[in-house]
Every structure is written in C-alpha cells, then in structure tokens.
Amino acid sequence: QKEVEQNSGPLSVPEGAIASLNCTYSDRGSQSFFWYRQYSGKSPELIMFIYSNGDKEDGRFTAQLNKASQYVSLLIRDSQPSDSATYLCAVNNGNNRLAFGKGNQVVVIP
Amino acid sequence: DAGITQSPRYKITETGRQVTLMCHQTWSHSYMFWYRQDLGHGLRLIYYSAAADITDKGEVPDGYVVSRSKTENFPLTLESATRSQTSVYFCASSKGTGIPGELFFGEGSRLTVL
16 A cells, blocks of 8 residues: 655645645655645545656646655645645555545635 | 536434445546545545446445446445444546546545444
8 A cells, every 4th residue: 555645734825925735655666646636625626647757837836756755746836815725645556546645734825 | 517426415324324325427437436534544545446346445445335336326335334434435436548546526425423
C-alpha cells in the first residue's frame, strides 16, 4: 500500500498571495500524482495531475514533481477566496486506485 | 447528465443493523470505487471494481460487502453496522482510459451508527 503524507496544518494566505502545499509519498516506483480539491461538505474534484518530473501549469495552479525526493507540491498563484478548500494529494496505486493523503485546508483571507 | 448519484444521502442506523448504500453512474465507466472519509484519516479505499462482476478489496474492506452485477450500479452493504463505521462514504467512477486516476465522485452518503 502506497502511503501519501500531507503534514502541514491549515494554511491561511491573504488574497492575491501564493499558497504552497506539499506532499510526500513512500513508493519510489509511483508514476502518477494528483491534486484534488474538496470544498466543505462537498465531494473531491480533480484539479491537477502530473506524471513527469518538473512543473506543470494550468491557469493559476502549478504542480511540481520531484521523483528523486519523492514529493509533489501544488502552488496556487493569486489566491482567491474561492480557493478556500481542502486539497488532497493522491498517488495512483494501479488499476486507477488512488491512495490519498489526509489533505491540507487552505483559507484565503480577503 | 446525471453523472454519479448516491443514495441515501443521510442515514442513521443502529449497531447490528444491515445498511446498503447505493451508487449509480450514467457514464458506463469501467471502474467504480467506494471510499470512506474520516477526520484524521482522509479518504480510504474500501472496495473497487474494474468491471461488472469483478470486485476487489481496498485498504479497509472488513465489515463491508459489494457487488456489481451491472456496470452502472455498485452497492455497498454493511452487514452488521458498528459505531466505527460512522463516516462519510463516497462512491467514485473512472473511465479506465484517458487520465488514469481521474475519479468522478458522487455527493457522498453520511452514515451515523448509534
């Protein structure tokens, strides 16, 4: 079972700032990585996925993968109040099964 | 486009009772999953299915039973509910092609076992 760790506590950022979230994983052989966003009381939704080392940008979101160090990060630029949510890091366990981290709550302060 | 629907959305039951949570998807996705979400544990996989009549255990399968006689349905049964099964249950589906790991979640079923 692949483990995914998200150890940071709630993150408060002012509107317009950059929110930075980190995630580490245990299996060096893991190939694909995901960030899901979950609003309070709602279901998770996919916002980013990354397979290759380096950065992947999509709008205000950037995912970063470093396989040598076994970490994945998510940057949210120009943070908006609508970005206030819990962000879940996930790793593909094969057969489309995902192992999720516990999540990091982000609060964007207007 | 109904997508993936779960029922009931809210359920209160007593210890020892049998409970079935329903999940229905309209996309004909191959893969379906059941996760539970608890504070301090995040999302944990209970069971998954790669196709009709093919199911397999996930991380926390004890006390749960699943079946998948039709592609679109994937019910989860708690045979004898326990308080530790109080949780929010999410059903999800995946195409199996395209983005592996792109899961589409239902709205969740909040189960309370007294």
